[in-house]
Amino acid sequence: MANMNERNEGKVFELKNLNIFADEDDRNIVKNLSLYLNAGESLGIVGESGSGKTLTLKSIMGMLPDGVYGKYDEMTENDHIGMIFQNPVRALDPIMSVREQMREAYARHHGDRMYDDEDKHTKYVSIGKRLSRILIGDAMTRNLSSKKEDAADKWIKKICERLSLPEDILEEDRIPSTLSGGQCQRVGIAIALACDPEILLCDEPTTALDVNVQKNTINLIKELQKEYGFAMIFVTHNLAVASQICDRIMVMREGTIVEEGETDKILKSPENDFTKMLIASVLKVPELKTEPKNDDLKD
Amino acid sequence: MKNVLNVKNIYASIGGKQILKDVCFDISENEILGLVGGSGSGKSTAAKVITGLLKPDSGSIELYGRKLSGKRSRKECGSIQMVFQNPESSLNPKYKIGKILADAMSFQLRLSREEIAKRSADLIRRMELPEDTLYRYPGSFSGGQKQRIALARALSVEPDLIIADEPTSSLDVSVQLRMLDLIKEIKEERGLSILFISHDLGVINYLCDRVAVMKDGRIIETGDRGSFFEAPKTEYGRELLSSVPRI
Numbered sequence: 001m002a003n004m005n006e007r008n009e010g011k012v013f014e015l016k017n018l019n020i021f022a023d024e025d026d027r028n029i030v031k032n033l034s035l036y037l038n039a040g041e042s043l044g045i046v047g048e049s050g051s052g053k054t055l056t057l058k059s060i061m062g063m064l065p066d067g068v069y070g071k072y073d074e075m076t077e078n079d080h081i082g083m084i085f086q087n088p089v090r091a092l093d094p095i096m097s098v099r100e101q102m103r104e105a106y107a108r109h110h111g112d113r114m115y116d117d118e119d120k121h122t123k124y125v126s127i128g129k130r131l132s133r134i135l136i137g138d139a140m141t142r143n144l145s146s147k148k149e150d151a152a153d154k155w156i157k158k159i160c161e162r163l164s165l166p167e168d169i170l171e172e173d174r175i176p177s178t179l180s181g182g183q184c185q186r187v188g189i190a191i192a193l194a195c196d197p198e199i200l201l202c203d204e205p206t207t208a209l210d211v212n213v214q215k216n217t218i219n220l221i222k223e224l225q226k227e228y229g230f231a232m233i234f235v236t237h238n239l240a241v242a243s244q245i246c247d248r249i250m251v252m253r254e255g256t257i258v259e260e261g262e263t264d265k266i267l268k269s270p271e272n273d274f275t276k277m278l279i280a281s282v283l284k285v286p287e288l289k290t291e292p293k294n295d296d297l298k299d
Numbered sequence: 300m301k302n303v304l305n306v307k308n309i310y311a312s313i314g315g316k317q318i319l320k321d322v323c324f325d326i327s328e329n330e331i332l333g334l335v336g337g338s339g340s341g342k343s344t345a346a347k348v349i350t351g352l353l354k355p356d357s358g359s360i361e362l363y364g365r366k367l368s369g370k371r372s373r374k375e376c377g378s379i380q381m382v383f384q385n386p387e388s389s390l391n392p393k394y395k396i397g398k399i400l401a402d403a404m405s406f407q408l409r410l411s412r413e414e415i416a417k418r419s420a421d422l423i424r425r426m427e428l429p430e431d432t433l434y435r436y437p438g439s440f441s442g443g444q445k446q447r448i449a450l451a452r453a454l455s456v457e458p459d460l461i462i463a464d465e466p467t468s469s470l471d472v473s474v475q476l477r478m479l480d481l482i483k484e485i486k487e488e489r490g491l492s493i494l495f496i497s498h499d500l501g502v503i504n505y506l507c508d509r510v511a512v513m514k515d516g517r518i519i520e521t522g523d524r525g526s527f528f529e530a531p532k533t534e535y536g537r538e539l540l541s542s543v544p545r546i
Contacts (some may be wrong), residue, residue, distance in 0.1 A: 048471045048473060048474070049441075049442070049471050049474075180338070180339075181338060210337045210338050210498045211498055211499060211500065211539060211542040211543055212337060212538055212539060212542040213337070213338075214542065214544070215541075215542035215544070218544075237471045237472055237473075238472050238544065239472070239546065240544035240545055240546050241544045243544075243546050244544055267546055277473060278472065278473060279546065280476075281472040281473040281475070281476045282472060282501070282544075282545075282546050283472075283476070283479075283499075283501030283502055283504065283505045284501065284504070284505075284545075285500050285501050285504050285528065285540065285543045285545065286504070286528050286529065287545075288530075288531075288537060288540055288541060
């Protein structure tokens with residue numbers, strides 16, 4: 001994979017002394033934040049709203065919003081960084097079909113590599129498909145060659161299958177508003193995976209979802225991490241969610257990291273008062289004990 | 300204990316689509332009923348029907364045994380108050396908090412100006428909001444503070460029942476905890492009945508006395524908090540319970 005920084009053994013990413021300032025009054029929003037990521041590792045950043053978690057991720061992506069600017073001493077260059085956003089519906093283009101958005105993401109990252117993936121069979125299918133499109137008057141006018149279309153098609157089909165997205169979401173009239181929140185989040189995940197990420201940035205990807213969809217999404221991200229082997233930064237305000245997915249946790253408050261360490265250590269013996277407060281804020285639910293008493297009651 | 304609210308066989312639809320199917324439940328005095336379910340299960344629609352924002356196709360809603368008709372009197376409207384999910388959109392951004400509270404009280408209770416000012420100040424203090432709250436606009440408050448203002452507005456007209464529709468789901472966990480504690484305290488102080496809608500079972504377990512589980516527009520399970528969390532009767536209840544992230 002490209003651009004691996006070989007100076008840092010085992011480290012795929014390192015960021016030193018990130019400071020983010022507000023344009024308006026030069027207020028220091030994120031203060032001297034340094035972090036590193038080992039290959040295949042998940043790092044959790046936990047903190048309250050406004051503590052600078054999202055801005056940190058955005059500065060890694062190079063997409064800080066207007067009104068703030070960032071400075072850092074060193075950041076590993078890497079083209080293979082994908083990001084999953086908090087609000088799955090708003091992260092997608094509302095008037096472009098889901099399929100086109102996935103295709104665009106793939107084409108953006110595989111522009112010159114698509115030809116290598118080709119085999120004769122797909123080329124054959126492609127001609128058939130193109131013919132049928134012409135016959136039914138549906139001209140695909142995107143700036144992709146037939147070969148590229150095929151590779152993208154193949155990838156979209158594969159990734160949808162992997163993410164358990166139903167095939168009908170790929171129909172031309174399916175824009176994000178016709179999908180459920182969980183489905184939109186999985187489309188977001190697919191788009192993030194389009195760059196073959198070595199690093200995946202997750203910005204509260206489960207906050208906007210129902211608990212049962214939340215659990216599925218977390219499990220899915222965990223499985224994908226095993227399959228793709230990417231390292232991950234997982235931002236959340238809920239320590240319980242972070243504890244399920246992260247190897248290490250950094251606790252952030254008002255732009256500063258107040259505590260960091262292995263997940264177990266943070267949870268069992270937190271040193272900072274703020275960390276203790278975050279742990280106490282997780283509402284407990286008793287473990288399930290017995291099986292359902294009566295089969296008739298199954299819904 | 301006396302029943303405050305009886306919801307009987309409610310069927311309701313939006314845009315021709317049947318959302319609620321035979322929904323029945325009741326809430327007693329000084330009780331918090333947690334209504335749980337996934338997105339689109341009909342929880343918020345049920346809240347709309349109870350507050351009178353949506354007319355049901357059939358079925359009846361009784362408050363203290365009195366049937367609420369389609370067109371509700373001023374007093375009936377005031378006796379059921381609601382706290383909404385999104386604090387950003389439930390307060391008028393162009394009104395100062397003082398006016399937001401005063402409007403509710405003068406419409407419902409017809410109080411004098413002095414009385415309104417006194418009650419507003421008391422409520423603000425009780426909700427642990429800053430002293431100058433009444434003179435500020437909603438935009439200058441945090442999400443947690445806005446939700447407390449919304450709760451203050453609901454309480455200001457002395458309702459019998461408060462419906463809280465996911466009031467903490469947009470808040471941080473730490474802010475959420477303080478809000479839940481506040482709801483608990485207020486309930487004890489005033490003997491309020493609350494219908495608390497949430498998809499977060501951690502919240503329900505912390506706050507509620509009884510639980511009703513909703514799926515696809517039907518109530519599929521009701522029970523005491525203890526018995527529900529120990530052994531849910533339905534598969535869906537178990538699925539929800541096993542989905543909660545634990546430390």
